[in-house]
Amino acid sequence: MPTSVPSAWDNSDPEGDSAHQAAEWFALRDAGFTADQRQEFERWLGAGERHALVFAEFEETWSRLGGLRAVALEAPVLATQHRRRGKLLWVSGALAAAAAVVACVTWWNLPAPATPQYSIVASTEVGMMRRISLPDGSVVRLNTDSAVAVQFTATERNVRLERGEAHFQVAKNPAWPFVVGAGPVAVRAVGTAFDVRMRPEAVEVLVTEGRVRVDDEAKGISLLAPPSAGDPPLLVAGQRAFIAVGTAAVTATVTPAEIGQALAWQEWRLEFVATPLADIVAEFNRYNRHKLVITDPRLASRRFGGTFSAGDHAELVRLLEEDFGVIAERGEGETRLRLAP
Secondary structure (H helix, E strand, O other), rough: OOOOOOOOOOOEEEEEEOOOOOHHHHHHHHHHHHHHHHHHHHHHHHHOOHHHHHHHHHHHHHOOHHHHHHHHHHHOOOOOHHHHHHHHHHHHHHHHHHHHHHHHOOOOOOOOOOOOOEEEEEEEOOOOOOEOOOOOEEEEEOOOEEEEEEEEEOOOEEEEEEEOEEEEEEEOOOOOOOOEEEEOOOEEEOOOOEEEOOOOEEEEEEEEOEEEEEEEEOOOOOOOOOOOOOOOOEEEEEEEEEOOOOOOOOOOOOHHHHHHHHHHHHHHHHEEEEEHHHHHHHHHHHHOOEEEEEHHHHHHHHHEEEEOOOOOOHHHHHHHHHHOOOEEEEEEEEEEEEEEE
16 A cells, blocks of 8 residues: 555544545545555545545535635645655644534534525546535535536526536525526426436436426426326426436336435445346446446346445456356456356
8 A cells, every 4th residue: 555545544444534534535636646546545435335425525625614725735845755745744734624524514514605696516526426515505415427517596596417416405495496407407496305317318307305397498398297187297206207308208106215226326335136237337337437348248138236335346346257157357447247158
């Protein structure tokens, strides 16, 4: 292990150490990862289910402490022969203060100005997640490789999902609608919780609390089939909608177990039940720069189940090799999978 990575990254450490580990990793990343450090960082993210969440919360808190960050990162390097470590050691006091704030995020959110004029652009890299607290009390959780642009006006709270996936916990305010745009789809809510994912072939909306409208953003008309009773068409808690471009929404009821499976990413997990390996591989590739490639058509449709850490593609490959007769050819940046002859 490189000497300039956090020494306490081990998954066996008490949960309270995660914030301090996140602080150290944050400083290293800001200084510029070496190749070895990036690999160790990705291992740390995958080693504990809360690591990615704590790191995302640290990023958010650190952004709120912008002045402190500026002072800390402009500090001179203490030891030129250990340039990266010297910078980390000097910043550690400031990082410890931010880490202490992160440790309390579950119980206390830093206050934000109560103003309708607000905007922010936020994104995540592959293998990262981020939690964003909005000034109205709403919370946005960004999944891997995702981006949003938020703009609040006096009449509407607007969010544009540019790519990827996000979960929205919306603070209730009937006079101030919360609208999420994703491709040609506009999801309108007042106070609710829902997940929006931009897939290559469709936009997926999953409601976990309350109810939302699902409209054609350009035409302003509902994409949902009207209910038989004549009530306005709404997507309610426990329902999912798939909207392909130019088509009406296809809705389905989902079980609590299926909701838990769909939202397991918030705890850095991937859960599969009788899922084709092609779909499992596609999910792992969302979270990892090292890609899995199926080269045998016979293997792609075979179904598997299990729960994995999102960053641990190596465990999936190991199980496929040991238990299912799969041959894995590991290369630079990818692992190719095929059935044994």
